[in-house]
Amino acid sequence: MIFNPVKNKIRTRLGERNGLAALMTIVIICLIVFTPLAIILSSLAYELNLVYSKLQHNDTQFPTVVASLFAHLPGWARSFLADHNLDSAQQIQQQLSDAALKGGQYLAGSAFLIGKGTFGFTVSFGIMLYLLFFLLKDGPYLVLLILESLPLSSYVKQHLFAKFAAVARATVKGTVAVALAQGALGGFAFWIAGLDGSILWGALMAFLSLIPAVGSAIIWVPAAIYLFATGQLWQGAFIVGFFVIVIGLVDNILRPLLVGKDTRMPDYLILIATLGGMEIYGINGFVIGPLIAALFIACWNLLSGREHAGNTDEIDEEFIEEAKNSRNE
Structure with a gap:
């Protein structure tokens, strides 16, 4: 649904050659989606290795941060941490290092499984591109069937299909746009504040932004506490101000504009549908949840008589023509 308009424009320029247009659309998707993703993943691998190396060589301000935080904790909190052998920075850092070392040993010992998983991922990726080609090429005909x-x-069929397409398109575009904006801006803010691993943290914030209400705060709040605890006051104040104002505006203005405008659903319903969808369906729930909610509302409006057929009694003629063209190739 996102790239079908792109395919249609290419098909028009190629003289209605639908198969070639679908193939060129696949190439465009690989260039603008998967190539940047591969670059980001390679940068993430480098920064993860850097963080691991610093933990191994104690090349961090971790002891200073923990000591400063412990000094401001109430007595019951210090007792709780002491009961779990977490009453000193050295103990916490040692446990983190041990966990990282065990993770590395596990990965090294599972090289065969990793290779097998890589092969499976490559096969799945190829199948995905293969199916995507035929869905772009014959998708309108399949939908018409x-x-x-x-x-x-x-x-009723046209109304439900239009609602399905609008919600799916708006949810994907809106959520991805908000995630990219928050990740890019968050990583930039971390870089300005002098925090290591800005690309890593930006990628994590982009992923966590899929969770409404909380989102990137899971990352930037501990980062701000870290900066204040190490005496970097202006950097900590900058992080708090930047994320509260700039990232808050992105989430509270951009998300409703991109998602709520096309879906015509209130913000609270989008929030509940997204959280419920992710709880049940995992990462795919950020699309499935709002989609189910929108279709439910559409059916409710149709059954209650709030939606009327008006002058429309047939499926859109332009869509039918596109379906026929895709079938003829």
């Missing part, structure tokens, strides 16, 4: 087989009136 599904619509024609549904025992509903033409208007």
Whole structure:
């Protein structure tokens, strides 16, 4: 749904050669999506190795941070940490280093499984591109077959399909745009504040931004505490101000504009649907949750008579023509 308009424009320029247009769209997707993703992943691997190396050689300000935090903790909190052997910076850092070392040993001992997983990922990736080609090429025809087989009136089918397409497109575009914006801005803010691993933290914030309300705060709040605890007051104040104001505006303005405008759903419903979808379906729930909610509202409006057929009684003629063209190739 996101790249089908791109394919249609390419097909028009190629003289209605639908198969070639779908193939060129696949190439564009690989260039603008997977190539940057591969570059980011390589940078993440480098920064993860850097963080691990610093933990191994104690090349961090971790003891200073923990000592400063412990000095401000209430007595019951210090007792709780002492009961779990976490009453000193050395103990905490040693446990982190041990965990990182065990993780590295596990990965080294599982080289065969990693290779097998890499092979499986490569095969799955190839199958995905193969299916994506045919979905781009024959997708409109398949959708038309599904619509024609549904025992509903033409208007109801068109209304539900339009709602499905609008919500899926808006949710993916809106969520991805917000995630990229928060990740890029967050990583930039960490770089300005002098924090190591800005690309790593930016990528984590982009992923966590899929969770409404909390999102990137899971990363930047501990970072701000770290900066204040190490005496870097202006950097800590900058992180707090930047994320509260700039990132807050991105999340509270950009997300409703991109998602709520097209879906015509209130913000609280988008929040509940997203959280519920991710709870049940995992990462895919950020699309499935709002999609189910929007289709439920659409069916409710149709059954309650709030939506009327008006002058529309047939499936859109332009869509039918596109479906026929995709079938003829």
